Amino acid sequence: MNNNLLVEKFNTPYESIPFENIKQEEFRPAIEQAIDDARKEIDEIVQNTDPPNFVNTIVALENVGKKLTVISSTFFNLNSAETSDYLQSLAEEISPMLTEYANDIILNEQLFDKIKIVYETTLKSKLSQEEVRLLDKTYKDFSKNGALLSPEDKNNLRQISNELAVLSVKFGQNVLKETNDYYLHISENKDMEGIPESIKEMARKEAENRNLKGWVFTLHYPSYVPFITYTTNRELRKEIYTAYMQRACKDNEYNNEEIIHKIVELRSKKAKLLGFNTYADLILQERMASSPKLVYDFLYDLLHQAKPFAQKEIENLKNIASRDGILELMPFDHAYYVEKLRQEKFSFSEEELKPYFPLNQVLNAAFDVAKKLYGLTFKERKDIQKYHSEVKVYEVVNDKGKHQALLYTDFFPRAGKRAGAWMTSYKGQFKTLSDNIRPHISIVCNFSRPNGDMPSLLTFSEVTTLFHEFGHALHGILANTTFESLSGTNVYWDFVELPSQFMENYVFEKEFLKTFALHYQKGEMLDEEKIDKIVASANFMQGYQTLRQIGLGLLDMAYHTDELNSEEGIEDFEVKMIKETQLYPHIKNTCISTSFSHIFQGGYAAGYYSYKWAEVLDADAFDFFKERGIFDKETANKFESLLSKGGTEDPMELYISFRGRRPQSDALLKRAGLLDTNS
Template sequence: MISKSIKATLICSIVLFSSCKEETKIPEKTMSDNVLIQKWTGPYKGVPAFDKVSVEAIKPAMEEAMKLNLAEIETITNNPESATFENTIVAMESTGKELSRVFTYYGIMGSNVSSPEFRAVQAELAPKLSDFRSEISQNEKLFQRIKTVYDASQETPLESQAQRVVDLTYKQFEMNGANLNVEKKKRYAEINKELSTLYTDFANNVLHDEENYITYLKEDQLGGLADGFIKSAAKIATDKGETGTYAITNSRSSMDPFLTYSTERELRKQVWENYYSRGDNGDEYDNNKIIAEILKLRKERVGLMGYDNYAEWRLQDRMAKTPENAMDLMMAVWPAATARVKEEVADMQTVANELGDNITIEPWDYRYYAEKVRKKKYDLDSDEVKQYLQLDKLTEAMFFTAGELFNYKFTPVAEGSVPVFHEDVNVWEVTDKDSGKHIGLWYLDPFARQGKRSGAWATTYRSSDSFEGEKNVLASNNSNFVKPAPGEAVLVSWDDATTFFHEFGHALHFFSADVKYPTLNGGVRDYTEFQSQLLERWLSTDKVINQFLVHYKTGEPIPAALVEKIKNASTFNQGFGTTEYLASALIDMKLHLADPTDIDIDKFERETLDELGMPKELPMRHRTPQFGHVFSGEGYATAYYGYMWADVLTSDASKAFRESEGGFYDKTVADKLVKYLFAPRNAMDPAEAYRKFRGRDAKIEALMKDRGFPVPETK
């Protein structure tokens, strides 16, 4: 998952700010005493003062930064000169530097090191931030200036990047109610304010359930679990004051391996229920009523602008364009995915019967027996593969890939030279391998901990643009690997290694940006996952496997026979992976197409999945009450389908590499990859960019083949 930038995530793409170039055309402002607002100092063109952050500083910093930004906007709005690209659009691109810095700290505290005290501040700030956004997005005089520039550009187009930023700015204001009358604008702002509080409440409820539902094991309940996992679980339990036990936390990184290997079926059920019941426990932290209210407010808000439903409004500026196009893609894949699940379940049931287990496969059995099927069919043991997947070596593999494709070199910075927000965070300098030119810094925060949201994501603290001079990039990857006991290696699953590469793809997308204006660093949601999904493919290339997959104890390279087994099993369990994902994406879309009046969320989820023919043996990847992508904000609302949309591009682009003379390291194709798919960010229409890379539009056939599904006949 990507958080393209903390600023963009929290502003919800309503207000278009620039990043952190320090000169400004806006009248000088007095230097604040609040460290969160102050210009970044130190090496590498200035870095965030993460070592000086405090909860107490957040609220006053945010309030001051909002005032400063509103003053900047007011200066632009009241400019007596006629609106031009320079005095309106470029001037807007130059605003918000103080706010951008504050949001960097705010985002870190919210995602990586949250606390009850910070969550209280979040709740207090949410409605104030909403008011702030509305004050800009509904500024009639400002919008008229934007419209003047936009209309003029339709008669006399500007150079390509300037025209793109004008088009995007106008569209964002238009989509967010700028053309509404006074009465409707007032209601629009009220709805946004209500939603901002609901989003915060939703996210905090999920975080509460992740932190408070922990399964503690006794010594005689560890059957099937790997030694490293046991040691880590013991340390977590000790840290929580439960010495002598073993803690299975309510996070995917803990739940997934436990369900895969534990021989304790009742405990597997308990851990499964804890995880998939987050936000759905019928208590004060239950999210079902919050979701129902969010859906009602979203529909009402887009109705003010004449849209029938939220999905219709949201997808108009995405690659899919319409909900129907998104649904067509998902339903083209769904039958093949669910049919494959039936085959997988039959195989698992056969194994269970052969073992004399006398059970019928249930959701908490799927991973456990799938692993046994994998071993039976392909003689492949996932735990054996993990011995060759060390986090440190995978990091080196990513650096190697970045060097081959992007000509980047990663060098650890001197210890203590760059402030970090937690002792687990490490930092590298990114330079060009040939010229030595400094490109930026890469921060890695790899481990799960109290107060850190689940999952994996990428973000930027400073993005690249050039309209006020070139800037370096400060990018971050964040994971939730289980921290090992002291002295133990961090071993991860193949799926987790794939996700690690995925998120690094987002970071490379940030580093390689070649755009003039800050707005162009944004992205189209069903396209920006494509670049990171594509980078996953390099994990399984021979160069990475042969150099970086070595045994964590002996240092011996992974045996060729084991590599062959991995490749032979590449489409194994694709029914599970595709179906659990698509179920979430389909529910996301169908919820936003439905009438939310008196909607019962649990009932809707259950009945819709029944209608779709969802296999009973597995759940959605993200059940609705914990679906933070969609209900803790709006970034992925009616857009979770985007991973599948992007994967069509990914499979098709991968084919271009496979068919080239140099395979995945072909220099010519790699140069086109960087030039057309990474560097432009949102400076070019995604469909046009892909055609420049591939010479045509993407086709679904490669995706179906990659997943081992029947390839549809070409009509």
């Protein structure tokens, strides 16, 4: 164990993860050692004979297992971004170990007795606001997670938690396997009609990598999305769409339906064991939307506002499709005719814009926003180790010239990387008596990789994705709290999307767009008329997009409010639960749920609604900036204060401190074009 690099202090710049020196087989023994060390730290708190107080109990507990946090974060981040069969197998072993360790803390009666004494006897007026928040959070974390249960129920809770940990890992592995296994091989030129040259070249290279002639398209986003958007071959659109929608719901060993049933059942059992009606009730007790009723009311109110607009949008698509002799528009036609409508309405296509949005240029534009708003600069560091050659590492420096954070960027799809885009951290921010430990943040996406002399070129929707994830990153980078568990993105789940969605607004600002929408070869600015069209297209198809998000939010809530019958098929259940939001006929044997990783693998269970909830906040917040100037320093300082405080204050209070009032939903409806101006 002495030779295991993971358990030692990292002798690297800013104690960054020494990725290139880590051996995969070191993870399990390192985590076992770190768990043992953390258990000893817990024992020290329990066995301390001094009267329990805030420092020797609450702060001491906050500082338990710092090394374990770093090692486990490193492991699970690698398992998402650069996995292998070995790491996936290890994840199934390590997840229950960590769950058992967490349960041993939460269900430790002597520890909870001390926490309870501190909670009931501490004069809160003697604590800072952040300390009060930590005390309340610690007590509630224990009480809501089983500390008050009988010994028998505690054992039941342990079994449930362990099983859920394994099932969640297995769910994600099945989705990744199904995504990687499918490919569409095209050998005839006629079947490539409509596909832009740059996409053809990418597909040709994919075929070459597989020792095939012709072109290959996969279910990874940079391949799947352009194909279904541009191919004129309707049968092939149907084939690849169906393959995408059948991930982990086919009759094979990777089917996730039984796993979903088990996860939903176990989550429900856990909630009832802890005294809640449903799992949603358990989760929502610490959300801005504090009950299932509030979430349902919010989603249905939005549904009724958005649906008429969405129906009009689909009618417009049907009109265009009818010119091609299509009498019934299907889901696999949607992207293709949306792109046709975009071109008719705004005279530009996503593909046409790509040369103006090379990845590095867009990333530098995001860095420019951070510089103007918060005084941050980003300098690439070649001397910091990374887990893949395509990853880049930036040191973030504040306006006083001091080290602020490390930012890792990982932008291209690989077989070992799960789909989608996300922000995460390897090390969190917190303060010691002598130091402010700065965070190590990562953003991971799946954009088209460079091809020969051509750099990675982004669609405009990918530009917004990058800004979205960078907004999450800034939440972590600007963190400035004493306690790690309240730092950065450790906020209420329906508040966490505010910083990310706020950043998306900048890409629709004309003057800002002019600064970075430059042709990667010619250096020319995108035609001003097209920039105007992009700005005008900000709410294009927003009715449909809103309904789609509401449908996913309702589906998530249905699973977690005990709507699923144990005998019910997942596909049938899904169709029933999202019926009001669906504008296309359902295709038999397809399913969203079996690859709905946000709620069955990630942390969005009973929380998917938060994307729309946070849109109300971000639209209202950006309205404030637009009133004062989108780079107004005084307003930016207020927003930076909101970001830097993490979870140290109630999110609504943080928002009111920034805005001067509660958020108003009209800002969202206006921005999305969902206000009926005729009424």
